[in-house]
Amino acid sequence: xxxxxxxxxxxxxxxxxxxxxxxxxxxxxxxxxxxxxxxxxxxxxxxxxxxxxxxxxxxxxxxxxxxxxxxxxxxxxxxxxxxxxxxxxxxxxxxxxxxxxxxxxxxxxxxxxxxxxxxxxxxxxxx
Numbered sequence: 001x002x003x004x005x006x007x008x009x010x011x012x013x014x015x016x017x018x019x020x021x022x023x024x025x026x027x028x029x030x031x032x033x034x035x036x037x038x039x040x041x042x043x044x045x046x047x048x049x050x051x052x053x054x055x056x057x058x059x060x061x062x063x064x065x066x067x068x069x070x071x072x073x074x075x076x077x078x079x080x081x082x083x084x085x086x087x088x089x090x091x092x093x094x095x096x097x098x099x100x101x102x103x104x105x106x107x108x109x110x111x112x113x114x115x116x117x118x119x120x121x122x123x124x125x126x127x
Contacts, residue, residue: 092120
């Protein structure tokens with residue numbers, strides 16, 4: 001009933017993502033991005049869907065777009081996690097270090113960012 005309301009579509013995309021219905025989540029978030037193309041959050045969400053779908057190049061494109069629009073710890077964290085999946089550990093270190101350098105009230109307790117950074121260092125022989 002509200003197919004052109006981006007907030008409703010984003011909520012639906014999040015619902016589908018949480019229920020591992022990635023094809024539907026992709027469709028929802030693509031529609032959201034079409035409605036609000038300058039939303040870094042929605043590009044980050046679409047990038048997260050693409051990671052789960054194994055579409056890593058699409059994920060990287062969306063995450064970089066999110067960062068271009070507004071660099072946030074969560075966007076850099078997702079990009080770092082993507083680079084870990086791809087075995088691009090030095091790139092992951094760069095992205096995750098950027099995540100921890102940006103101000104965020106929740107970052108100090110975000111164990112995922114710190115854990116991903118530790119993994120990236122662990123898998124980089126010279127670090």
